[in-house]
Amino acid sequence: MSWTKNDYPASLKNLPRDVRNKAIEIANALLDEGYEEGRAIAIATDRAHQSEEGSTPDKTEYHVTPHDDGWQLKKADGKRAILVESTKDKLLSKAKDYVTDHSGTLVVHKQDGSVEDHLYQR
Incomplete structure (x- = not known):
């Protein structure tokens, strides 16, 4: 199931709009790769936050x-x-x-x- 800017998991509801849209994009790509929904959401949220802050994935x-x-x-x-x-x-x-x-x-x-x-x- 793919998500859109108007139809997405409740866990993304409280994210800032830009972060949420990036998370939706990443989560959809992960789903296409065969990731389970919950895992895709967690990874996508993390990566979207990193992208928004300009941080790199080298956090401890x-x-x-x-x-x-x-x-x-x-x-x-x-x-x-x-x-x-x-x-x-x-x-x-x-x-x-x-x-x-x-x-x-x-x-x-x-x-x-x-x-x-x-x-x-x-």
Whole structure:
């Protein structure tokens, strides 16, 4: 399903018009490549924000992954956990603030290690 400037996912509703239009364009291209809708929206939103701000995709990536003691937040190339919590929900609330404060992006993984979501943090 392709989206238009007048018919798009509710998750894009609160984006600035220029960012939303760019996200719609990118999401449609990702759908054409076979991406699942939710994943296409997340990626498109991130890329549209980057395009709008003139930033490059070299922002620091932080990953939420399973840990022996629950869940951890690590820098993409980091060796040690920045934060560790017993549950994913507890970690996510802290991780989002941390990543926002450090102008990064947050990649959330499932228990099996596959990517669940990719969030752009301001």
